[in-house]
Amino acid sequence: MPSREASSREAITTAFLSSWPLILGAAALAIPTLLILAANNWSREEGAHGPLVLATAAWLLWLQWPAIRKEGVPGKGWAVALLLGFALLLYVTGQAFDLITLSTAGLYGVGFSIFYSKFGARAIVRNWFIFFYLLFAVPPPRMWLDRLTFPLKQFVSTAATEMLQPLGIPVAHEGVVIYVAQYQLLVEDACSGMNSIFGLLAISLFYIYLMRGGSWWYSLILGVLSVPIAILANIIRIVILILLTYYAGDDVAQGFLHMAAGVFVFATALVLMFAVDQGLSRILLRPGRRTA
Incomplete structure (x- = not known):
C-alpha cells in the first residue's frame, strides 16, 4: 500500500x-x-x-x-x-x-x-x-505601521529609562531619544516592538496549530497575549542596549552586539510565549486533549 x-x-x-x-x-x-x-x-x-x-x-x-x-x-x-x-x-x-x-x-x-x-x-x-x-505573508501598509510605531517607541523608551533610573544608571529620555551619560540613543522603529509582533504572532499561531489542534479561541487568546510579550521583549532589548552603551561604550552597543541583542530578545519572546502557552493549556485545556 x-x-x-x-x-x-x-x-x-x-x-x-x-x-x-x-x-x-x-x-x-x-x-x-x-x-x-x-x-x-x-x-x-x-x-x-x-x-x-x-x-x-x-x-x-x-x-x-x-x-x-x-x-x-x-x-x-x-x-x-x-x-x-x-x-x-x-x-x-x-x-x-x-x-x-x-x-x-x-x-x-x-x-x-x-x-x-x-x-x-x-x-x-x-x-x-x-x-x-x-x-x-502580506506586508501591512507602511502608513499603518508608522501610526502605530511612534507611540510604541515612546512607551518603550519611557519604560526602559524608568526601569534603570532606580538602579543609579544616569539615563533619561525626551520623546524617543534616550540620554545615557554622555551618549544619545535614538529608539528606531525596530525597537518599538511592532516588527516583533507580526513575526511572533505568526510563529505562535503555527505552534498552537501543531500542538493544540488549531482551536480558534485558544489561538485568539495567545494571539492577544503575543502583543504585550513582544513589547516587553523590546523593552528588555532597549535596557540591554542602554547598559551596553553605559558600560562598554557606544561603538560596542551599536556594533555586532546590537544585532545580537535583537536575536536574543526575539528568542526570549518565543520562550515567554511557549511558557505562557504551557501555563494556559494547563488551565484552559484538559491534559492530552486536542481541541478542534
Whole structure:
C-alpha cells in the first residue's frame, strides 16, 4: 500500500498536469511580486518571517492535500469570477502604483480564488487556519505601521529609562531619544516592538496549530497575549542596549552586539510565549486533549 507521502506526491503531480495553464498564469503574477518582497520587505526585520510563513503554509497544505483532493467540490462559477476579478484588480492597482501590500493581497486573492474554484467553500472552511496563517505573508501598509510605531517607541523608551533610573544608571529620555551619560540613543522603529509582533504572532499561531489542534479561541487568546510579550521583549532589548552603551561604550552597543541583542530578545519572546502557552493549556485545556 503506498505511503501517505507517496499519495500526496502523486496527487500533487496529477493536479499540476491537469491545471498547468492556470498554474503558469498564477506563477506569472507571483514571480514579480515575490522578487520585490525578497529584495525589500523580507530583507528587513519587519518582514523576515514572510518566507517562513510561506514555507510552513505550503507544508501544511501538502499534509492536507489528499483529503482536499478527495472531499473537494468545485466552487460556483459566479463566485469564482467575482473573487478572481477583485483579486486581479488589487494586483493590477498594486503593480501600477508600486504598492506592495496591494500586489501581495491581490496575489493572495488569486490563489484563494483558484483553490475555491477547484475545491469549493467546504475545503476552505476545513483548512481555514492555512488561509488565515498565509495573511501574515502580506506586508501591512507602511502608513499603518508608522501610526502605530511612534507611540510604541515612546512607551518603550519611557519604560526602559524608568526601569534603570532606580538602579543609579544616569539615563533619561525626551520623546524617543534616550540620554545615557554622555551618549544619545535614538529608539528606531525596530525597537518599538511592532516588527516583533507580526513575526511572533505568526510563529505562535503555527505552534498552537501543531500542538493544540488549531482551536480558534485558544489561538485568539495567545494571539492577544503575543502583543504585550513582544513589547516587553523590546523593552528588555532597549535596557540591554542602554547598559551596553553605559558600560562598554557606544561603538560596542551599536556594533555586532546590537544585532545580537535583537536575536536574543526575539528568542526570549518565543520562550515567554511557549511558557505562557504551557501555563494556559494547563488551565484552559484538559491534559492530552486536542481541541478542534
